[in-house]
Amino acid sequence: MTAATATKTKPETAAQKAERKEDFIPIFKRLLDYMTRDEGAGKFYLGMAVRFVAVAALIAIPFMTGNAVDAIAGGDMAALQAWLMAALAATAIFIALSAWAETIFSKLATTALYRLQMHLFGHLQTLSLSFFDRQPVGELMSRVSNDSEAISIFYESAVSQLIRAGMQLLLLLVVMFFLNWQMTLAALLIVPVMLGLSAIIERVATPAFAKMQEEMGELSGFQEETLAGHKVIIANRRNDWAAAANEAYAKRVFDVGSHAFFSSLLQTPVTMASATMMIILVLTVGGLLVANGQLSVGEVIAFMGYAGLLASPLSIIANLTSTVLNAIAGGRRVFAIIDEQPAVKDAPDAKDYEFKGGHILFEDVDFSYTPGRKILRHNTFEAKPGQKIGICGPTGAGKSTIINILTRYYDVDSGRIVIDGQPLEKLTQRSLREQVGVVLQEAYLFSDTVMNNLKYARKGATDEECIAAAKQANAHEFIMNLPQGYDTMLTERGANLSQGQRQMITIARAMVAQPKILILDEATSNVDTRTEKLINEGLARLMEGRTSFVIAHRLSTIQDSDRILVLNAGEIIEQGTHDELMARRGFYYDLYMSQFKGKGP
């Protein structure tokens, strides 16, 4: 199952069900591994040992109280006092060691969750753009947060409690058989009934919880998308539709959720009823044995204490099944992301890109995002060091796509891209992207200060460098007019700035990065002509001496290019300087004439 299809609500096939069962243990182990890895291992075993002694102390208590009862019956006050003191001491040990074990396990839990989050988020950063193309960000976010939540509950409570319950159960059984096998059998008689009922409940609850998590994912995906697109929704007066759709999503979560919770809540009454049944059975057998003179009352009382201790680990294990299964469901999805391989990988013998002036060569490049739908065909062109290459053509022609493959966000189908004599596929992506700066039409800014948004471009950039860059980009003046100048906080994606201002900041950011090769994709299409002039001045300074690619619908922006590529339906149908292309009277000429109609060329 791929990550992309994992959260769809299609009914499960038999094969998928089988797969769910099969991967239970591996996923459980993998989750646990984040806890016990490296220096966690020692702490984990220490925690287990401490827990074991605590449980042993707990189990000693009924033995001591039983003996105390017999001491009362025998009138031996000294023995009574001794047993009671021992019981007190055991209780103290139990409490102290339990607390110690609890601190060890809670630290392990935090570490495990931290490691998993780091791993997941770090891995998301390595994935290629194609992964995000088929993965709505909202759904991804909800996966990351909901599934982490389920897993964190597993780490924080389930692991430690399961260990305690497991140890308690094992030790109890050993001691109980040792004390009296008849009563033990009587007590155990009820266990299959209890487990059987729990299993039935679990069988209903587990898929319900998995379903609930899926529905939650869809709900938050929808909400995230709606909030992100709230302007479009308001503009199109679709508020009612959004509210209604939200209600429908929420209702599905509610329906599935109530089903899940109802079935899991049945667990407690079932356990309690079984515990009572167990006591009645043990008392019956114990009473008979005492009447026959085979057992003392104290021994029956000690045994009752054990039978009482038996119920709690059983119910803990039963109650935690849903927590564990939730975490497994979460783990399955999180690991699906972690196991996702980046589509674009560095070659094993990849080298760092060595800048030698910025010579770029496309040789008969074909490319498609999805198999079978060619976006670029036979693209061949050359950019000499320091040249400005303009790219134009109708919308959807593949202009941005050329940039996507030049920056190696995607790999080409066939053909070759060579940069400064080095084949692109032999270069590390990191070194390539360090040297190639991209300014996109959609300026993306972070919720941070203007200064930090500028510094984002290069580690170690100083305030002075950023201000100098802003001045070059002609952005300094408007930044100084913001309420707190460079310290002004930008809201998410810079919504408190105008588009032109956002664009100027991204250009300044590119200047801070000081890339060797520069790419501008419709960087000036959002601004008025006066601002465009300001920006173009800034850009001209940025492009000076750098190989640069400028994509523009407005041909005036690229008119002065050393070479213009005219792209149509993925093919470069014409290329040359503005004058050469005009002289050809072809596609470019028509485009140019249509843009300047009435204005005179």
Ligand SMILES: Nc1ncnc2c1ncn2[C@@H]1O[C@H](COP(=O)(O)OP(=O)(O)OP(=O)(O)O)[C@@H](O)[C@H]1O
């Ligand atoms: N991530 C993607 N996955 C699949 N197809 C894509 C993806 N991005 C773009 N396409 C397709 O590739 C084709 C070229 O898109 P591209 O963005 O390169 O066009 P463009 O020339 O930059 O257009 P515009 O001038 O509107 O920016 C389009 O048909 C588009 O549908």
Ligand SMILES: [Mg+2]
């Ligand atoms: Mg584009």
